[in-house]
Amino acid sequence: MIFNKLIQRWSNPGGYHETLIIAFPLIMSTSSWSILMFVDRLFLTWFSEDSIAASVPAGVVQFTAVSLFLGTAMYVSTFVAQYFGSNQKEKIGGAVWQGIYFSFSAMVFMLFLIPLAGPIFSLANHSESIQILERKYFTILCFGGFFPVASAAISSFFSGLGRTWTVMWVNFIGVGINIILDYALIFGNFGFPRMGIEGAAIASVIG
Numbered sequence: 001m002i003f004n005k006l007i008q009r010w011s012n013p014g015g016y017h018e019t020l021i022i023a024f025p026l027i028m029s030t031s032s033w034s035i036l037m038f039v040d041r042l043f044l045t046w047f048s049e050d051s052i053a054a055s056v057p058a059g060v061v062q063f064t065a066v067s068l069f070l071g072t073a074m075y076v077s078t079f080v081a082q083y084f085g086s087n088q089k090e091k092i093g094g095a096v097w098q099g100i101y102f103s104f105s106a107m108v109f110m111l112f113l114i115p116l117a118g119p120i121f122s123l124a125n126h127s128e129s130i131q132i133l134e135r136k137y138f139t140i141l142c143f144g145g146f147f148p149v150a151s152a153a154i155s156s157f158f159s160g161l162g163r164t165w166t167v168m169w170v171n172f173i174g175v176g177i178n179i180i181l182d183y184a185l186i187f188g189n190f191g192f193p194r195m196g197i198e199g200a201a202i203a204s205v206i207g
Contacts, residue, residue, distance in 0.1 A: 025168035026159060032171040036178050036207060040200045043182045051197040054133035057124060062141040065113055066148060069106035073099045073152040080160025092157070099153025103146050110145025114138075137201045144205030178207025 037059065044051040079095035082088075113120075121134040158166045184190045185199025195202070 022162055022164050025164035029155070029164070029168045029171040032168075032175045036175050036204065039175070039179050039182055040204060043186050044197060044200055047186055047196055050127075050130050050133055051200075053126070054130045055137055055197055055200065057121070057126075058134040058138040059141070061120060062110075062138055065142075066106060066110060066145055069102070069109070069145075069149045070152050073102055073106075073149045074156050075099075076153045077156035077160040080157055081162075084161055092160075096153060096157045099156060100150050103150035103153060106149040107146035110142040114142050117142075133197050137197050140198060140201035140205065147205060174207045178203050181206055 040059075041052060041055060044055050076095055076099035080092050083091045083095065117135040117138050118131075121131050121138070124131075126134070155167045155170070158164065181203035182200055184192045185195045185203050186197075187199075188194030192199075
């Protein structure tokens with residue numbers, strides 16, 4: 001009896017199967033951000049102890065600051081799904097553009113934080129050499145504050161339409177680009193300058 005109910009819930013419209021098809025790519029997309037951060041940290045571990053020591057707190061502070069904007073931009077998917085499901089497709093573009101416009105407010109806020117990097121990281125009382133690296137890493141990530149929020153808004157367009165596999169593959173491509181650029185920019189490979197932690201930050205923004 002229980003097995004038959006599970007089979008029905010798996011195959012019925014709106015059941016486990018349909019949910020998994022939509023949810024699995026989003027789960028993998030979320031994990032891609034963790035992979036990106038892990039690769040950054042791994043390469044910086046091979047580069048220098050100070051670099052890895054600086055990247056973790058600087059990355060956490062930047063991500064904390066941008067998370068409010070990320071979460072808000074991702075609400076675009078709710079409006080897209082609602083308009084798509086109610087056959088009001090002419091309203092979808094406006095909702096997505098509002099998310100992209102909102103990304104500029106994230107950019108302004110993140111740029112405002114750059115002059116505060118010194119006081120923020122001095123609170124941890126790290127050595128001066130690590131604080132310098134923290135400020136460099138944080139500053140570059142803040143300069144790229146527009147892109148993750150805009151990406152979240154655009155990704156929400158596809159997820160709102162149920163095209164979550166597109167979101168997953170684009171995120172994985174971004175991770176692949178980040179890995180290649182990490183290798184090139186951190187260590188100075190492929191003719192690029194050896195940039196260390198600054199190269200890791202640039203690779204993350206581009207990825």
